[in-house]
Amino acid sequence: MTGAQHRDGRPQSRDWPLWEVFVRARRGLTHHHVGSLHAPDAAMALRNARDVYTRRGEGVSIWVVPSAAIVANSPDEKDPFFDPALDKVYRHPTFYDVPEGAKHL
Amino acid sequence: MTSPAAGTRTLPPVAAYALALGDDALILAQRLGQWVACAPQLEEDIALANIALDLLGQARTLLGYAGAVEGAGRDEDDLAYLRDDRDFRNVQLVEIPNGDFAATMARQLVFSAYQYELYTALLGSGDATIAGLAGKAVKEVAYHRDHATQWVLRLGDGTQVSHERMQAGLDRVWPYVAEVFDGDGTAAQLPGVAADPATLRPAWQAYVTPVLDQATLRLPEPRWRSRGGRSGLHTEHLGHLLAEMQHLHRSHPGASW
Numbered sequence: 352m353t354g355a356q357h358r359d360g361r362p363q364s365r366d367w368p369l370w371e372v373f374v375r376a377r378r379g380l381t382h383h384h385v386g387s388l389h390a391p392d393a394a395m396a397l398r399n400a401r402d403v404y405t406r407r408g409e410g411v412s413i414w415v416v417p418s419a420a421i422v423a424n425s426p427d428e429k430d431p432f433f434d435p436a437l438d439k440v441y442r443h444p445t446f447y448d449v450p451e452g453a454k455h456l
Numbered sequence: 457m458t459s460p461a462a463g464t465r466t467l468p469p470v471a472a473y474a475l476a477l478g479d480d481a482l483i484l485a486q487r488l489g490q491w492v493a494c495a496p497q498l499e500e501d502i503a504l505a506n507i508a509l510d511l512l513g514q515a516r517t518l519l520g521y522a523g524a525v526e527g528a529g530r531d532e533d534d535l536a537y538l539r540d541d542r543d544f545r546n547v548q549l550v551e552i553p554n555g556d557f558a559a560t561m562a563r564q565l566v567f568s569a570y571q572y573e574l575y576t577a578l579l580g581s582g583d584a585t586i587a588g589l590a591g592k593a594v595k596e597v598a599y600h601r602d603h604a605t606q607w608v609l610r611l612g613d614g615t616q617v618s619h620e621r622m623q624a625g626l627d628r629v630w631p632y633v634a635e636v637f638d639g640d641g642t643a644a645q646l647p648g649v650a651a652d653p654a655t656l657r658p659a660w661q662a663y664v665t666p667v668l669d670q671a672t673l674r675l676p677e678p679r680w681r682s683r684g685g686r687s688g689l690h691t692e693h694l695g696h697l698l699a700e701m702q703h704l705h706r707s708h709p710g711a712s713w
Contacts, residue, residue: 358616367497388499395606399499401599402506 369418370396372403374410382414390415469645470583471525472545475535476642476686477574478518479546482536483694484567485511486701487554496557503603507564510596517589537705541694547685549632551694558611558618558625564604565664566629570636571597573659577651586649605667612671623673630676640686 367389373382385404390396396415405413424432436442467475488508495501519532530538549567554560575597578590611622637657643650668675683689705711 358613358619389497390499391610395610398603398606399503402503403499406502406506 367391370400370415371418371421372396372400373414373416374400374404375412376410378411382412385409387418393417467522468525469642470586470649471522472642473646473650474518474522474525474586476545476640478515478522478535479544480550480567481511481518482515483544483546483697484550485509485515486697487550488560490554491560500557504560507600507603510593510600514589514593514596517585521585521589533705537702541690541698542688544690544694544698545686545688546690546694547632547635548682548691549629549636549685551685551691551697552629552632553693555625555628556621557607558621559628560625561604561607561611562622562625563629564600565608565667566633567636568597568600568604569660569663570656572601572663573656574651574653577656581650582648583646601663608667608673609671612668612673619672622671626668626673627676627678631678631680632682633678634681635683635685638683638686642686 368391369387370390370393371387372385374385375382388396388399388403390399393415397413400413400415404410485508488504488511491504492501492508495504515536516532519535523530523532523535549563552563554563572594575590575594578586579594581587581590608622611618613619614622637653637660639652639654643652665675682691
């Protein structure tokens, strides 16, 4: 299959791009990353996400994002990115007395 | 013909109506199940399995209700697994082999658009069980219709090859379309309960035609048409499908998980 193309002239891709899927379980919660899937375009990615990730009533809202649009830090940058935070205990709110009866702190 | 004792006998009209709609859903569920592990992508595999399971759920309700109204002690399993092909009342559209993915999507577009109009009409049925089923099923088939529409648009207006295969898929299923809208007399005996299939066709046409137009596909003009599924006349393919679907239950009667 050389030179296959869409009728509007776009080159035909043999492999569908990858999409990251985010699902919101309930109103008021945030969207959480649940996994990824392949789809030819955004509309199909949304439908595939519905079929693959919300079969058991897991969500009320779905986002799909092209995986290529996600910018991630490099593993090489792990030390300068994260190590400096490890010895800053004063950033943790551990010096407060929790009032009696406050259950959801 | 099988003996009346093993066959459909003369069912009360509501039971006959539920059986026909249930057989449509059951046989198409079985056909779609044949795509599992064979679909073009994992994601599509799951989508087709989901659609098949929706249809199977509709079939269970309808066959169970048909058996209950008949009052002869037959449950959904008896009706699904112990009838022979001449006793099935589905239209031939749902029993023909899947063909390629485009042909399957052509059938899905045709049939889910029909089911959408059917269940919408049955929302107001005077039969509480049928109206209740319609309320649940109309949301399911709305998704089935959307899923098929998305694929018909993409394949029809995709590459030269996908366009040709999508058109071939439509041409393959279209001879079976007219039968879907044939009356068989059952609905006419159930005013206020059933939906006359012929009355569903204008709304069906109003949905399907623009989809084909947008997909740059031609509305097929078949030179022959199927008939007779509702009276038990089927293609050679139904027997093979039933052999696969029924053999386990018939080999091990009463087996359960």
